[in-house]
Amino acid sequence: MGEQRAPGSARAGDPEGSRIRKGAGLGAPGVIAVTGLGTFLGRGVVERLLARSSELRVVGLDHRHPFRLDDRVRFHRIDLTEPTADSRLAEILRRERAEALVHAAFRSRPTPDLEMDHELETIGSLHVMNACAAAKVKRLVLASSTMLYGPYPDNPNFLSESHRLRGHPHAHCVQNRVEAESLLAEWRERYPDTEVTVLRPCWIMGPRHWDHVTGYFSLPVVPKVMGYDPLLQFVHEEDCLHAFERATLAPHPGVFNVVGRGVLPLSTLLRLAGKRPLSLPGPLLHRMASYPTQAQTGDPPSAFYDYLRYLWVADGQRGWEAFGEPTYTTKEAWISFVSSRRMRRYR
Amino acid sequence: MAEDTPLNPGAPGSDPELDELRDALDALRSQIRSRFPVPRERRAGPPDWEGLFRELRRRLSTLGMIERSGEVDEFGMDEVVLRRARPLLEFLAERYWRLEVDGLERLPEKGPCLVVANRSGLLPYDGLVLAQVIERARPLAERPRFFVADWLITLPFVQPYLARLGGVRACRENAERLLGAGRFVIAFPEGAKGATKVFRERYRIQRFGRGGVVRIALERRVPLIPVGIVGAEEAHPVLFKWNAPGRRLGLPFLPVTPTFPLLGPLGLLPLPAKWVMRIGEALPLDHLEPDAADDELLISRLTADLRERIQGLVDEGLSQRESIWG
Numbered sequence: 001m002g003e004q005r006a007p008g009s010a011r012a013g014d015p016e017g018s019r020i021r022k023g024a025g026l027g028a029p030g031v032i033a034v035t036g037l038g039t040f041l042g043r044g045v046v047e048r049l050l051a052r053s054s055e056l057r058v059v060g061l062d063h064r065h066p067f068r069l070d071d072r073v074r075f076h077r078i079d080l081t082e083p084t085a086d087s088r089l090a091e092i093l094r095r096e097r098a099e100a101l102v103h104a105a106f107r108s109r110p111t112p113d114l115e116m117d118h119e120l121e122t123i124g125s126l127h128v129m130n131a132c133a134a135a136k137v138k139r140l141v142l143a144s145s146t147m148l149y150g151p152y153p154d155n156p157n158f159l160s161e162s163h164r165l166r167g168h169p170h171a172h173c174v175q176n177r178v179e180a181e182s183l184l185a186e187w188r189e190r191y192p193d194t195e196v197t198v199l200r201p202c203w204i205m206g207p208r209h210w211d212h213v214t215g216y217f218s219l220p221v222v223p224k225v226m227g228y229d230p231l232l233q234f235v236h237e238e239d240c241l242h243a244f245e246r247a248t249l250a251p252h253p254g255v256f257n258v259v260g261r262g263v264l265p266l267s268t269l270l271r272l273a274g275k276r277p278l279s280l281p282g283p284l285l286h287r288m289a290s291y292p293t294q295a296q297t298g299d300p301p302s303a304f305y306d307y308l309r310y311l312w313v314a315d316g317q318r319g320w321e322a323f324g325e326p327t328y329t330t331k332e333a334w335i336s337f338v339s340s341r342r343m344r345r346y347r
Numbered sequence: 348m349a350e351d352t353p354l355n356p357g358a359p360g361s362d363p364e365l366d367e368l369r370d371a372l373d374a375l376r377s378q379i380r381s382r383f384p385v386p387r388e389r390r391a392g393p394p395d396w397e398g399l400f401r402e403l404r405r406r407l408s409t410l411g412m413i414e415r416s417g418e419v420d421e422f423g424m425d426e427v428v429l430r431r432a433r434p435l436l437e438f439l440a441e442r443y444w445r446l447e448v449d450g451l452e453r454l455p456e457k458g459p460c461l462v463v464a465n466r467s468g469l470l471p472y473d474g475l476v477l478a479q480v481i482e483r484a485r486p487l488a489e490r491p492r493f494f495v496a497d498w499l500i501t502l503p504f505v506q507p508y509l510a511r512l513g514g515v516r517a518c519r520e521n522a523e524r525l526l527g528a529g530r531f532v533i534a535f536p537e538g539a540k541g542a543t544k545v546f547r548e549r550y551r552i553q554r555f556g557r558g559g560v561v562r563i564a565l566e567r568r569v570p571l572i573p574v575g576i577v578g579a580e581e582a583h584p585v586l587f588k589w590n591a592p593g594r595r596l597g598l599p600f601l602p603v604t605p606t607f608p609l610l611g612p613l614g615l616l617p618l619p620a621k622w623v624m625r626i627g628e629a630l631p632l633d634h635l636e637p638d639a640a641d642d643e644l645l646i647s648r649l650t651a652d653l654r655e656r657i658q659g660l661v662d663e664g665l666s667q668r669e670s671i672w673g
Contacts, residue, residue: 153501156520157422227503231423231510263421265507272417282503310501311516331418 028249029099029139030057033092035080035128036105037062037069040209041143044241045102045248046073052245059096061089062105080105080124081116086131093135100139100248103128109212110173112298121176122183129187132194139195140184141247146202146257147171148178151230151310158315161200161255171303197247201258202314205333206237207340212297216304218341222270223289226279228309231263236328236336243323252322259316262330266308272331273338282309422492422521423510429490432512436479439472443619444578446476447667450626451484454572458488459526461564462533464574465552465657466541469602470505471495471514472617473579477533478513480624491531494522496539519559526567536560536650543602546584550577550665552658558643558650564632565640565649571630573653575660578622581671583607620671623664627656 032049036042037060049056050072058072063079076092078085093101105128106121125142132140149159150166167178181198188196203213216222235258243258270277280288282305289301297303320326328336419425440446454460464477474493481491494517500506515521517534525532535541536555544553564571585602593601606614630653632639639645 154497154516154518156518157516158520158524160520225503227506229507229510231419262418263423264417264419265423265510267507268417268419 030055031059031096031098031100032056032248033059033061033096033098033101033137035061035078035101035103036143037073037075038064038066039104039106039108040204040211040237041241041244042102042104044208044237045104045244046070048241048245049248052249057096059092059098061092080127081119085124086127086134089127089131090134093131093137098135098137100141101128101132101137102141102143102244102248104143106143106177107173108210109215110171110297110299110303112295114172114298117173117298118176121173122179125180126183129184133187133191137194139197139248139251141197141199141244142181142184143244144177144181144198144200145174146200146259146312146314147174147307148181148200149312149314150174151306151312153310155311157231157311158313159257160315161257161318168303168306170299170306172299174303195251195253197252198255199243199247199258199319200255200314201235201240201243202233202260203235204237204240205234205337207336209237209337212304214337214341217273217275217337221276221278223278223280223285224266224270225285225305225309226281229265229267230308230311231265231313232269232308232330233259233263233313234330234333234337235260235326236333239326239328239333242326243319246323254318256319256322257314257316258319258323259314260326260328260330260333261316261320263313264330264334269334272334419511422513422515422525424490424492424513425511428508428511429513433479436475439617440476440479440622443617444476444582444622446480446578446622446624448480448624448626449664449667451480453626453628454481454484455570455629456487457485458491458529458531459567459569460531460572461522461526461560461569462491462531462572462574463560463653463657464533464535464576465550465661466496466535466537467544467549467576468579468582468617469542469585469604470583470615470617471499471509471542472582473576474514474533474535475512476579476622477574477576477624478531481531481533485531489528489530491533492525493533494535496535496542498539499542519563522559522563523567526563526569534560536653543585543588543600545588546580546586549580549584550661552654552661555650555654558646561630561646561649561653562640564630565635565646568632571632571653573627573630573656573660575625575627575657575662575664576622577624577661577664577668578620581620582617584618621668621673623668625660625664625667627660630656 034042034046037046043066046058046060049058050070057074060069060073060075061078063077065075065077069075074096078089078092103125105124107117111117146159148165148167149155149163150168152166165178165181167174184196184198205214239260240258246252267277285305286301293299293301293304462477462481464473467473471493474495478491478493490513492513492515495509495514496517500509500514500516515525517538522532537553538556540553561571583604585604587603588600589603590600601608604614608614630649
C-alpha cells in the first residue's frame, strides 16, 4: 500500500539524491526522521541536518506542530502515548522511506503527571523501536543522559559506558529512561540489522538550551546541600548537537557518553557565575523544598539534589574518539551559559 | 690606604669624573624610584574603621578555603588550595609530629607506582603526609594521590576538602586511571577497618580487603612499595565506638577519642605524637608470569606477604621510637 508513489519524493527535498544514497546501504542516510521536534535536541538536530546538505530529507514527528518550522521539514503529527502509535509511526516511516531515526521525544523537565511521563518516555520509546523494526529503519539514535548512571557515593570518579545504569530511585524521569534503555538493549538483540547508537550527554549548557537544570542554575539564589561540593561536568549544546549529527549521518553503533572535558566543583561554578549559593543542611533543604518540588516535578527534592551531592561524572573518551574533540570544555560551556543569560553579577 | 680617598664621598670635588658619575647615579636612582609606587606612610590619627571592616569581611568570606583556582584537575585536586595547604602540612609533619622517614631511596624515580601503607587515625592525615613526603622526595613526578575510603569521601564537610587536597575514592576504576596516567598512588588496603580500629588494637594490621591492590599491581605491572606508618594511631586514639548517635548522623559510628565529642570540633585536632615512616623494598613481582593476575591463590599469598611486610615495617618503626611523644 505504502509502496505507491511516496508522497515525499514528488515534492520537497531531493528524491534522486536520496534514492542514490539508499543503494549505498548504511552509509549516509537520505531520509532522516526525528521524533520530538519540539525538544531542544530534536530541533537542533533538524536545523543542523538541513544546514548541512540540501540532499537530506528530514521528517519531523511530534504531537504538535512546532512554532516556526522550516519548510523543508516534512512534519507529521503523532502522539507517542496513543496505544496504536507504533503502527501509525511505522506507516509514516514506511511511506517516507526513513532510513535513520533520531529519538529525542523526552521531557526536558519532569512533570507531576507521573503516568503520562511513563507513557511518553518508556512506552513511547517502545513504540518507536517497534515502528523502526516494522519499517526496517537502518539506524536508530537514542538521546539518553549520563544522569541515568545515577549519583551514588560508590561511583568511580569516571563512569564508563559499560557501567550499570542505576538511575535514581526517586527521579521518575530518570527511571523511565533507564527502563527505555534496557528495552532498547533487548530490542537490539532481536533486530541486529539495525544500527543502534545511544548518546548519553551530561547536563547541557549553552545559550539556547533550557531545562530544569538550567532553570535551577538561573535562580537568583542557588540552594545547595551543605557540606557537599561535588564535581560536575557539562557539555556545550553545540558539541552535543554535533555528536548527534555525526551519529545520525555516519555509522557509530554503540553507547557513547557525550561530555565536555574537565570537571569543576559546584562551588567554583557558582563563584564563576557570581551567584550566591544558599547552603542548607540536607534534611532542612529536603523538608523546605519538599512541597514545591513535588508540585513542579512530582518527585521529592532528593531526586534532583542528590545529583548535587554525589559524584556522577562520566568518562567521555569513547565519545571524543568517535565524534571528535569537543570545542568547549566544561568551564567554557558554563561560561557560555552564564554570559548568555546575563546572570553574572560582579561583586 | 691611600687608594681609599677617591671613593670617599666625604671629599667632593676631588675628582670631577667621580662627581659626574655620582650625579648620574643619583639621577638613575630617582628615575627608578619614580617607577615604583611610594610605600604608604603610616598615618597618625584615627584608624580607618571602614577599611578595617571591609578587610575583615573579606577575610571572613574567604575563610572556608574559598580562595581557590577556577580549575581543578580531573579528580578535583586544586593547585591553589594545595599551595596554601603545603606549609601547614610541612609544619604538621616536621614540627608537630617530628616525622622521621627511612628508605626514601627505595621509591622509584617516577610513576606509575603503588604505595601501600597501613591506615590509622580517623582523618586521613597519614595519606596527606605520605603524599607530601613522596612529593618532596620525587619533585619531578606529579603529586601522589591517596585513596580514601567511601565513608570518608562522602562525609559532609570533609569531602570537598579531601578532593581538593588530592584524595580519591578508593576503587578499581580510579586506581587504573591514575596508574595509567603514570602517577604515584597511595592505597590503604585495610580500608575502613584500619581507620576505625580502636586504640586497644593499634598497630595491628587488619585484613587486606580482597587483594585488589596486588591484582592491580600484577595487571599493570607497577612496583608495589610497602610503607609502615607509626604515629598516626595516636593522632586520634579512638577509645571506643559509640554506635547510636553515629547512625543518627549518617556515620557507621561515632568515634570517642580523649578529646573529640568532649571539646567539640576542637577535638578533631590531632595529638602531637611522634611519627616514624618506614619505606620498604618493593614486593618482587617481576619473576611472575604474565597471567599471574588470574591466579587467585597467588594473589592471596602475595597479599598476605605484603601485609606481613607492612607489619614488620610498623614494628621496626615502633621500636625505633622511644615513646609515643618522643
